[in-house]
Amino acid sequence: MNYQAAIFDMDGLLLDTERVCMQIFKEACEVQNLPFLEQVYLSIIGRNAAGIEVIFRKAYGNDLDRLHKEWRARYDAIVKYQAIPVKDGVVELLEWLKSQGIPIAVATSTAKEVAMKKLELAGLSRYIDSLTTGCEVMNGKPDPEIYLLAANRLNVDPLKCLAFEDSNNGVRSAVAANMVTYQIPDLVEPCEEVRTFGHAIVTSLHEALSELKRGKTSEA
Structure with missing residues (x-):
């Protein structure tokens, strides 16, 4: 990789x-x-x-x-007081990325204090090397600013970043930042415009992990 x-x-x-x-x-x-x-x-x-x-x-x-x-x-x-359930495949993917020596960041529209609390209660904060939130950028998703800032904080070229999103607005943001993007739809299915982007659309983070292990990307 x-x-x-x-x-x-x-x-x-x-x-x-x-x-x-x-x-x-x-x-x-x-x-x-x-x-x-x-x-x-x-x-x-x-x-x-x-x-x-x-x-x-x-x-x-x-x-x-x-x-x-x-x-x-x-x-x-x-x-702020209860752990939100972790989505299927999250821990497995994060553990694998850590085993590969790949730093992990979160780029969320949620306010910083709330995001930190959510990640802590869910037991995910120990995996996260950097957190970038919506209150830290002038232009939120679908603008690419939040993803570009997250990459900059890791001192990594956006072209060398994987991005994982569920929403159409998030995918627009990640793709505009020129990142290799995986979309795992949640409440909203990818719209026709977003489907034309050519990024990977998978059913779960388990599927994303399987593709990464096989060396597949949306560029393949």
């Missing part, structure tokens, strides 16, 4: 967070007597706080303030 680093998204990729988060948002909508706009919600997956604000403000207007307060209180009560 010629790769010098592996960079992972977190929610929906390392951790089975997206279903938890969506259910909490749905509950918050019910408590606040507001509609649960599923397609609007799915469109925010992979974006940072600023990007989410723009989309939700357009959909919910002034009601967003009380909705967001309700959602945040319920979300923090879970993710």
Whole structure:
């Protein structure tokens, strides 16, 4: 393998967070007597706080303030104190990358304090050499800035990086950063535009690991 680093998204990729988060948002909508706009919600997956604000403000207007307060209180009560389940194949892939001497980074749209707590509670922080979060960049996913910053912090050329994502916005970000990208879809299937990128789309991190062990890449 010629790769010098592996960079992972977190929610929906390392951790089975997206279903938890969506259910909490749905509950918050019910408590606040507001509609649960599923397609609007799915469109925010992979974006940072600023990007989410723009989309939700357009959909919910002034009601967003009380909705967001309700959602945040319920979300923090879970993710800051309870371990989110780890996605299938995560530990095996991280262990293998470590055995190959490949540094591992996380590039997540989640705020730094929350991301650190999630990784710690899930028992994954010991694998992570560097953490880059959405609050540290001007332009969140789908812009490539977060992936470029993560590579820079590892002092690795983006072209020599593997990227692992679940969302379309995340894939756009990683591909725009010129990284060899694996997509493992979670709540949202790859859209037609994203499918034209030519990156690897696999069903699990187990499958990604098998391909890496065989020396396959999306460039093959």
